[in-house]
Amino acid sequence: MEYIYSGVSNRIFRSEIREILKWTRKPGVISFGGGLPDPSLFPVEEIAEITGKVLKEKGYLALQYGPTAGEPEMLEALLGHMDEFGDKATREQLSITSSSQQGLDLLALLFIDEGSPIVMESPSYLGGIQAFARAGADMHPIPLLDDGMDLDRLKEVLKDLDAQGRKPRFIYVIPDYQNPSGITMTLEHRKRLIALAHEHGVLLVEDSPYRELSFTGEMLPSLWTLAGGKGVIMLKTFSKVLFPGMRMGWMVAEEPVIEKIILLKQSVDLCTPSFTQLILAEYIKRGRMKHSIERSIECYGPKLEAMLAALEKHMPADVTWSVPRGGMFIWLTLPERIDTKEIFMTVIEHNVAYVIGRPFHCDHSGGNTLRLNYSFPSIEKIDTGIERLASAIKEIL
């Protein structure tokens, strides 16, 4: 029997990254792939205790269907959590999502028709590229500079589109400790970007999984807050600052957008689990999120330093890298003639793995780039792994 698939089915693709990640499981390999939080940080005992309490006190609610927008208790907790990090919103401006990947899916459904132009940083988050590509977006990459996307190039692209009578459905950015580059958009840059977006009447989508993971104590205001909530949709998740295993995230947007998102989510999954919402709501209400984030920072800060020091010590002169101040990733640029996919198997023989850079570019450029994760491996493994990587690269060069 022959199945007749939709147009969408031609726009979903097997990620090259997932294909090669399997090699990272080879015994003895130190992997800087993935984007996994350190599981030693997971507050397993407290979550077990809270789960017992939630089930005992409101099992009838926790195991039942819940509202599509989210459990009222969870939405309240989220408002408090946001407030602690400088972001204000109302309950009507929130919708719970099954982590921020669902937020990207909902935005793709709600805003993108086949051929709709959107604008994004290059490189950018693979999951965003996958969701937008699936919806048939015409993706316009803007090179990412040290302080954020190249705004001169952005102006040109907006002008070119305008000349064609087209307007991007949105500009997708990850302002803080960007995945994959580790780059943070400066305050000045944020303000200019908002002004430019407002001037052209273009929506900004702010994907913000890492903002709280600042290792310097400095935290820049979100685009949501800087724009006074106007023309910005912010995606948040607990995957990086707490743990990913409950797939819990939320979306912040102007009320008319959230209303549509909730209607849309009814056909997508009806509701996000009440069970895990009530557990996390209790965790947040106890004031434990701040503690968890502090522990993550204490854990990841030294790992970043160790990786930067090892890169400095071992890498040959013609390899460069980003110097993040938070998040989970460092971005390496090799000489142009090197393709990080082609050399991957040689590097694996040195028992170290990374993530290739090309899939993070919607225009398939970036063949000479790669991403390193430092949140998951131990400091010892970071030292050894970078030494191995450097030695492999030297050999190849």
Next chain:
Amino acid sequence: MEYIYSGVSNRIFRSEIREILKWTRKPGVISFGGGLPDPSLFPVEEIAEITGKVLKEKGYLALQYGPTAGEPEMLEALLGHMDEFGDKATREQLSITSSSQQGLDLLALLFIDEGSPIVMESPSYLGGIQAFARAGADMHPIPLLDDGMDLDRLKEVLKDLDAQGRKPRFIYVIPDYQNPSGITMTLEHRKRLIALAHEHGVLLVEDSPYRELSFTGEMLPSLWTLAGGKGVIMLKTFSKVLFPGMRMGWMVAEEPVIEKIILLKQSVDLCTPSFTQLILAEYIKRGRMKHSIERSIECYGPKLEAMLAALEKHMPADVTWSVPRGGMFIWLTLPERIDTKEIFMTVIEHNVAYVIGRPFHCDHSGGNTLRLNYSFPSIEKIDTGIERLASAIKEIL
């Protein structure tokens, strides 16, 4: 600022049902709306105990990212669970989903282009209609008879479409204790449907949330099993047979379909929570599902009998209803001149609520129908509520 939405945004709609369900919260109202399981059946203590064990023994796994297709432990448990109810499959034929609504969403994305014909029972599940309508499907309703969809009419529709050079992307059916009608497709009918679908090379989508909830001890084989797994996609969920609060379901299909579903799901939500998968896997492995289902049957069987008896006793002669042998719903048909939406507010004044029938019809027919749920209210409330409903209807007639 003006947002530019996608074509999809014009195909999502506020369900009339959800609009009027809010009235069911009026104090004193007995509601036969919703499709909620009885929360007294939720095994809260055992779930709390299992959660403690899972977090203690593998918290690092439970709170981490997991594979898109599902936790291997969960997939194994699901195969065992299916086997117990007569369905065989391999791990490569399964994908976990965030309840069966996500299964419907994934099928809509994978199979439906704007204008693609699909065929479905009329009435049918609202969540299916929402997902397919959102994707732009051209929905062809086939009247539901007492033994399943009208196969003569189905033949005609397939022939008409064929004459136009079109083929339905799939035929969507709920063979067991259908939502909303409570009707079960007979064995003979299942075989004829499969033969017809195979003859025309059309995929069957079998939505199967209620099959295990048989109150007579008789359980018909699934379409999946009858068709030897060929040309059938089956959607399963724990929402009705255990509880909905973890949003856990799965999809069974031929391997090439599952491969595409997994790629697609990566852009949709990356993965379903490992946390709740490992909890449910343990629950299933302990052999507790069968016990839970038996308890549900013991609870719902008498409720169904009570509702049928009350209908028999109180309803006027020109009201008819389905006589289900399992599931959660009874379907009422009123005289043609009555619109169950128009009379809803009058009925609410009698402190009883139902769900209007029209939204379950993709062609907006069925204005004189309504759905009654008996799984949630107590037997006492069922007696009183049906008496109230009958008295309201008599008054209106």
